Amino acid sequence: MSPLRRGTGLWAEGVFQPVMKRAIYPGSFDPVTNGHLDIVQRAASVFDEVIVAVALNIGKDPMFTIEERMEMLRDACAHIPKVRIEAFTGLLVRYAEEHKANVIVKGLRALSDFEFEFEMALMNRRLDEGIETVFMMTNAEYSYLSSSIVKEVALLGGSVEGLVPKIVEKYLSTKLRSSSPSVDAGGSSRSGLRRRPK
Numbered sequence: 001m002s003p004l005r006r007g008t009g010l011w012a013e014g015v016f017q018p019v020m021k022r023a024i025y026p027g028s029f030d031p032v033t034n035g036h037l038d039i040v041q042r043a044a045s046v047f048d049e050v051i052v053a054v055a056l057n058i059g060k061d062p063m064f065t066i067e068e069r070m071e072m073l074r075d076a077c078a079h080i081p082k083v084r085i086e087a088f089t090g091l092l093v094r095y096a097e098e099h100k101a102n103v104i105v106k107g108l109r110a111l112s113d114f115e116f117e118f119e120m121a122l123m124n125r126r127l128d129e130g131i132e133t134v135f136m137m138t139n140a141e142y143s144y145l146s147s148s149i150v151k152e153v154a155l156l157g158g159s160v161e162g163l164v165p166k167i168v169e170k171y172l173s174t175k176l177r178s179s180s181p182s183v184d185a186g187g188s189s190r191s192g193l194r195r196r197p198k
């Protein structure tokens, strides 16, 4: 019989303690897309708890405030158990340490995401070896999807139905109705690092 089976062998002697796996899924979520939701769902099926951590300072001006981004996420994730939505600022690994999270989840859409994510994962590991970055592949259906492309299509009057949660469609149309023509869809080069738009 396997010594790892609960109630037997080493489990029975209390040698192995089940470790709570709390993961952090960080991002700008400006706004959340169905691609992000796909990753939240995958992460929630693997980890005991998932904190969706919304970055407060994201370089260039976001279209949505932190409260709006969190509100859209709360609504869109309401049906997924074990998921919390929080804001964070500063170093991601410090935030993970404070919240006793041992895993950072990142979504990969295509190979072109990899180089930038690889750099960040190695830097985060250098900052804290105890926190593991786990990459999850998005559904192929969403491999071209980004918040930036969604904003651009919406700004130019195209339909984003099926690409974002319903609440985001509402927020986008409200924002576009109330905004001046100078509202920017957001670009891909806010940090100067090589990356695909998010």
Ligand code: PNS
Binding pocket: 026, 027, 028, 029, 055, 058, 090, 091, 092, 093, 119, 120, 121, 123, 124, 198
């Ligand atoms: O959705 P995004 O824009 O790809 O999210 C990027 C984010 C917020 C996950 C990333 O910029 C980040 O981790 N910021 C926190 C700052 C930090 O820890 N930097 C050092 C790691 S490279």
